[in-house]
Amino acid sequence: MKRVVTVVACAVTVGAAVAAEPVWAPAESRMTPIFNGKDLTGWDGDPRLWSVKDGAIRGETTPEKAAKGNTFLIWKDGVTKDFELRLSFRCNASNNSGIQYRSKRIDVKPEEQNQWRVRGYQHEIRNEVKMPNVSGFIYDEGGKRKRICLAGEKAVWGADGVKKVESQLLTQEEFAALMKVDQWNDVVIIAKGNRIQHFLNGRQILDFTDNDPQLALREGILALQLHAGKPMWAEYKDIRIKELK
Numbered sequence: 001m002k003r004v005v006t007v008v009a010c011a012v013t014v015g016a017a018v019a020a021e022p023v024w025a026p027a028e029s030r031m032t033p034i035f036n037g038k039d040l041t042g043w044d045g046d047p048r049l050w051s052v053k054d055g056a057i058r059g060e061t062t063p064e065k066a067a068k069g070n071t072f073l074i075w076k077d078g079v080t081k082d083f084e085l086r087l088s089f090r091c092n093a094s095n096n097s098g099i100q101y102r103s104k105r106i107d108v109k110p111e112e113q114n115q116w117r118v119r120g121y122q123h124e125i126r127n128e129v130k131m132p133n134v135s136g137f138i139y140d141e142g143g144k145r146k147r148i149c150l151a152g153e154k155a156v157w158g159a160d161g162v163k164k165v166e167s168q169l170l171t172q173e174e175f176a177a178l179m180k181v182d183q184w185n186d187v188v189i190i191a192k193g194n195r196i197q198h199f200l201n202g203r204q205i206l207d208f209t210d211n212d213p214q215l216a217l218r219e220g221i222l223a224l225q226l227h228a229g230k231p232m233w234a235e236y237k238d239i240r241i242k243e244l245k
């Protein structure tokens with residue numbers, strides 16, 4: 001039986017620029033590592049494209065080993081519901097990657113090469129600093145809403161299907177100073193009920209409330225993305241999640 005990952009509410013001030021103390025320091029001792037730093041035990045993905053290098057999960061496509069559509073490395077040992085996820089990433093600039101959560105694995109035919117397809121909320125991963133094409137926005141992978149909430153926004157998706165931006169959490173200049181191009185960057189994702197918060201390198205960059213009665217997601221799998229198209233690589237390490245009943 002898969003376990004459900006939950007989290008107690010964290011004391012983060014709505015719209016605050018910097019992560020409040022309970023999000024970072026006290027909770028660290030309660031985080032559960034879900035990547036052992038040695039191999040892909042507990043994860044499932046295309047073995048041609050995913051490996052472990054220098055203690056990090058590495059996904060890479062090349063002209064000889066291309067992705068047949070977007071493909072994912074799926075965490076097999078849990079379900080994300082209400083949770084706090086922390087990890088570090090780095091990638092190159094030729095394409096983008098992503099962190100799927102509260103997502104669903106898509107059924108495919110046994111003969112299809114890409115058996116690892118996912119739809120749902122995605123935390124975008126990019127090696128860029130010019131907004132809006134940066135890490136941290138929420139993309140509706142496999143869905144119709146596309147870019148649900150951009151980095152820098154505090155926004156609400158209403159029950160009427162209309163998105164309302166309530167405020168901006170940071171400027172273009174602030175994001176450019178925050179993002180470490182070509183280096184490791186730290187991510188925190190917190191989902192509690194219909195509210196989602198993203199943090200980058202210690203600063204809150206997104207605050208989203210999803211009130212759509214049909215499209216809001218409350219539970220699903222966790223996965224890492226390799227994008228189809230241009231050859232690319234992305235690496236992830238120190239992956240841990242808070243599991244509190």
